[in-house]
Amino acid sequence: MKPGQIAVVGAAETTKLGLIPELSALGLNLDAALNALADAALKPADIDGVAGVGDQPGWVASQLGIVPKWIDSTNVGGCSFMLHVRHAAAAIAAGYCTNVLITHGESGRSQIAPARYAAQPASLSGQFEAPYGTYAAFTMFTIPVLRYLKDRGATREDLARVAVVQRQWAALNPRATLRTPTSVDEVMNAPLIAYPFTKPMCCLVTDGGGALILTTAERAKDFPTKPVYILGSGESTECPMISVMEDFTTSRAFRISGKAAFASSGITHADVDHLMIYDAFAHLPLYGLEDLGFCAPGEAKHFFREARTAPGGSLPMNTNGGGLSYMHSGMYGMYALQESVRQLRGTAAAQVPDAKISLCHGVGGMFSAAGTIVFSNQA
Amino acid sequence: MPRTLPSPTPETQHFWDGCKAGELLLQRCIPCEKSYFPPRPFCPHCASRVVEIYPASGQATLYSYIINHRPRPDIGTEPHAIAVVTLAEGPRMMTNIINCPQTPEALVLDMPLHVVFAPQNDDITLPFFAPVDAP
Ligand SMILES: [Zn+2]
Numbered sequence: 379m380k381p382g383q384i385a386v387v388g389a390a391e392t393t394k395l396g397l398i399p400e401l402s403a404l405g406l407n408l409d410a411a412l413n414a415l416a417d418a419a420l421k422p423a424d425i426d427g428v429a430g431v432g433d434q435p436g437w438v439a440s441q442l443g444i445v446p447k448w449i450d451s452t453n454v455g456g457c458s459f460m461l462h463v464r465h466a467a468a469a470i471a472a473g474y475c476t477n478v479l480i481t482h483g484e485s486g487r488s489q490i491a492p493a494r495y496a497a498q499p500a501s502l503s504g505q506f507e508a509p510y511g512t513y514a515a516f517t518m519f520t521i522p523v524l525r526y527l528k529d530r531g532a533t534r535e536d537l538a539r540v541a542v543v544q545r546q547w548a549a550l551n552p553r554a555t556l557r558t559p560t561s562v563d564e565v566m567n568a569p570l571i572a573y574p575f576t577k578p579m580c581c582l583v584t585d586g587g588g589a590l591i592l593t594t595a596e597r598a599k600d601f602p603t604k605p606v607y608i609l610g611s612g613e614s615t616e617c618p619m620i621s622v623m624e625d626f627t628t629s630r631a632f633r634i635s636g637k638a639a640f641a642s643s644g645i646t647h648a649d650v651d652h653l654m655i656y657d658a659f660a661h662l663p664l665y666g667l668e669d670l671g672f673c674a675p676g677e678a679k680h681f682f683r684e685a686r687t688a689p690g691g692s693l694p695m696n697t698n699g700g701g702l703s704y705m706h707s708g709m710y711g712m713y714a715l716q717e718s719v720r721q722l723r724g725t726a727a728a729q730v731p732d733a734k735i736s737l738c739h740g741v742g743g744m745f746s747a748a749g750t751i752v753f754s755n756q757a
Numbered sequence: 758m759p760r761t762l763p764s765p766t767p768e769t770q771h772f773w774d775g776c777k778a779g780e781l782l783l784q785r786c787i788p789c790e791k792s793y794f795p796p797r798p799f800c801p802h803c804a805s806r807v808v809e810i811y812p813a814s815g816q817a818t819l820y821s822y823i824i825n826h827r828p829r830p831d832i833g834t835e836p837h838a839i840a841v842v843t844l845a846e847g848p849r850m851m852t853n854i855i856n857c858p859q860t861p862e863a864l865v866l867d868m869p870l871h872v873v874f875a876p877q878n879d880d881i882t883l884p885f886f887a888p889v890d891a892p
Contacts, residue, residue, distance in 0.1 A: 621841045
């Protein structure tokens with residue numbers, strides 16, 4: 379597949395974000411799907427490929443009356459949607475389908491008909507991790523960070539700075555959940571969730587959804603929306619058990635996915651105008667900047683000490699406010715993709731002037747998976 | 758409310774039997790001599806099925822951890838550390854650190870630890886780790 383061969387022509391989030399007790403998890407998928415169809419001026423009958431996590435694409439297709447010729451139900455956690463975009467682009471290029479609808483919806487806060495994810499006692503995670511008290515992301519995703527801080531010469535204040543910068547972006551975004559500016563002191567003195575993480579260093583728990591529609595670049599010209607082209611992509615997995623991650627200071631999945639995204643798109647780091655790095659917790663942008671090659675190991679802390687990713691900085695990152703301040707339903711990858719599309723359409727709340735290339739990097743399942751997409755508004 | 762306990766499978770039964778008998782059983786590959794964990798009947802480094810089970814030393818160092826501050830009545834008095842240790846033989850495993858204050862000051866990365874077996878019921882004994890200089 380060549381860079382720019384496939385484009386995003388429909389993109390939308392759920393009508394509301396944050397607290398949506400009137401919709402189930404499936405209902406959030408469908409609300410986002412209807413908004414994306416309206417955005418692209420398509421009817422369900424125009425869609426011939428569907429993607430989403432687990433059993434959701436089957437439900438979405440049947441509820442909307444879509445007859446799929448292609449399905450992807452990849453579920454590797456929060457970056458599943460990056461993988462759906464990558465797989466859908468390949469499927470469209472291969473001629474398996476023409477218009478793909480990717481949906482996400484999660485009742486993270488209201489818990490209306492939510493999907494359940496619990497380690498079975500006979501699974502390897504159930505035998506060798508759960509007995510010691512792991513049960514939610516904040517007890518697993520977080521475990522590598524003390525090793526990272528020690529080996530990389532970073533501090534808890536560096537984690538706090540990530541949260542502070544994300545809030546600066548959220549303050550510019552009317553749809554963000556947390557918009558009040560904060561400080562390193564305030565973040566450091568907030569209640570501990572899992573040492574070394576205080577509450578503002580951990581993602582929100584909210585309700586919401588999002589949907590994307592992809593088609594060929596050739597057909598994209600006939601849509602009412604400004605096409606956002608897929609230049610390149612990558613994906614990988616490591617082990618679903620965090621204790622088996624080979625090096626707690628760097629993610630192998632990040633490195634492989636990022637390298638593939640740069641190679642397939644043919645871009646360099648200097649070409650990236652806008653960056654999204656999935657921030658379920660404050661350490662993830664630090665790992666992401668290093669493992670994607672934006673700096674050498676140990677240097678990511680300087681991006682935050684020098685406010686380089688903040689509004690007005692040289693590398694605008696997580697411009698919606700991120701999982702820490704914008705929203706986080708559980709699988710945040712869809713919202714990062716939506717922000718990349720908005721930035722390249724020129725419709726973001728905190729718009730990066732003249733953004734042409736956006737790199738969107740997701741993480742899944744406690745560092746166990748990664749997906750990376752390079753978008754451009756120029757084919 | 759008891760803690761979530763493991764259900765052994767045929768691939769892991771020897772490990773849990775070992776814990777019950779007071780031995781930390783690892784596996785290693787005969788051809789390439791590398792140790793590995795969690796259990797499986799083949800080598801993750803070279804895919805050989807010629808592997809053996811052997812008792813590890815029980816010595817380890819503290820690789821990383823978090824201290825959970827959210828309520829977990831099944832685990833006991835919180836806050837409590839959830840840790841990953843590096844065994845002297847190479848592999849890492851998740852565990853809890855006992856006989857040690859659950860504070861950043863007491864839990865120092867790379868500190869030496871040794872295994873302590875803690876029976877949970879008639880079948881399952883969990884391997885915890887304690888500082889080597891703990892009382
Ligand atoms: Zn071997």
